[in-house]
Amino acid sequence: MPELPEVESARATIERGALGRRIAAVDDTDRYECRPHAPGEIARALVGRRLVSVHRRGKSMWCETSGADGGEGAGPALGIHLGMSGRIVVTDADGSSIEGGDWLGGRYGRVADQPDRKPEWDRFTLTFDDGGQLRLFDKRRLGRVRLDLDLSALGPDAQQVDLAEFAARVGRGTVAVKARLLDQSVLAGVGNLLADETLWQARISPRRPAGELGAEELAALHRALLAATEAAIARGGVHTGEVIEHRTPGGHCPRCGAELARATVGGRTTFWCPAEQR
DNA sequence: AACAATGTTCAGTC
DNA sequence: GGACTGAACATTGT
Known part of the structure; x- marks a missing residue:
């Protein structure tokens, strides 16, 4: 969890x-x-x-x-x-x-x-x-x-970064955005489920190269991250996320009904809506 | 029985 | 050195 x-x-x-x-x-x-x-x-x-x-x-x-x-x-x-x-x-x-x-x-x-x-x-x-x-x-x-835990390898807490810092850290590199979100030295706190939920909320494909995201997309991603994190804390865990319960083979997007796609991204099993997340 | 699992880390390659 | 990939780690559940 x-x-x-x-x-x-x-x-x-x-x-x-x-x-x-x-x-x-x-x-x-x-x-x-x-x-x-x-x-x-x-x-x-x-x-x-x-x-x-x-x-x-x-x-x-x-x-x-x-x-x-x-x-x-x-x-x-x-x-x-x-x-x-x-x-x-x-x-x-x-x-x-x-x-x-x-x-x-x-x-x-x-x-x-x-x-x-x-x-x-x-x-x-x-x-x-x-x-x-x-x-x-x-x-x-x-x-x-x-x-005496060593925190030097950790980026700033995901809940505390402002948009400017978020965009500067996440919106670069050729790796998939999801991999970027999961990198604890970039941002600390995002895990596999929270990444899927955040990308789904922002309607961005987990496979998009991070550096290719535009300013508006990064803003949407930042907003989604804060919203998803806040909701998860309030509701008792990341498993309460809107897509998370559909995050199973054959599961469907709770927004548009399309079957969710599944693949390994950033080394982790990833689900996303191929119709809405571009 | 083989494989995936919400985690990090380290060796290896480009 | 930085960016990136994949396996390894310990254990449980499907």
């Missing part, structure tokens, strides 16, 4: 539920998600501290931490990336979840609601001294947790 909207929801969940609570224990034993840290390294760095703020750029999040045991100064930042299937779950002392979005239906977006939820899918856990937890629940195990 995790594209910018899901990560923003996760960020809000942490902000609402996990800040200020003292970290009593840390399970950082997942070798893959916590690499290159050795098991115990993140734990040593965080126990006794509190999360004081959460930030996001694109699909990356990081929490700033307090000094140790209420002391002055600041601790290391805790970086979190949800990967392909991660979610953040924050619980109260009694174990009840105080997380945000409901992640309703559709082929995407359900993970923690599933009845076959396995404990081993919790890849990283902070336990607070009140007994509650912050967990990274991640079936596919491509998420990442690390201290």
Whole structure:
């Protein structure tokens, strides 16, 4: 699930539920998600501290931490990336979840609601001294947790670029626009589904060379990106996008009824309306 | 059983 | 060096 909207929801969940609570224990034993840290390294760095703020750029999040045991100064930042299937779950002392979005239906977006939820899918856990937890629940195990996350390879957050910057960054090069939108060093936050939804809303073919787009098309794309992102956050995830539910073999354009085209663009499976998206 | 999956990254080519 | 491509990564679901 995790594209910018899901990560923003996760960020809000942490902000609402996990800040200020003292970290009593840390399970950082997942070798893959916590690499290159050795098991115990993140734990040593965080126990006794509190999360004081959460930030996001694109699909990356990081929490700033307090000094140790209420002391002055600041601790290391805790970086979190949800990967392909991660979610953040924050619980109260009694174990009840105080997380945000409901992640309703559709082929995407359900993970923690599933009845076959396995404990081993919790890849990283902070336990607070009140007994509650912050967990990274991640079936596919491509998420990442690390201290002092490096953000230098990321472009500006997709939700925050203005039209001028958007046009300058996206509207160049010979690659397909979709590939350009997916490039996190160009813009941070757009994933496969959000890219399809944005291009569909803007009526632009994902295969168009990015540098060939005109000023009006880039403006339409920028508008569509902001609208699609905002709607996804409000509705609980990118899977709520207008074309997304039709994004299946044999699916039809919900606007004109034409059968959606399917192909690999920018290395990812792509659906678009061949009648409207030019 | 083979393949695709909302993620990034790295090696390799032009 | 920059732009671009494809495979690899770990795991699950179809």
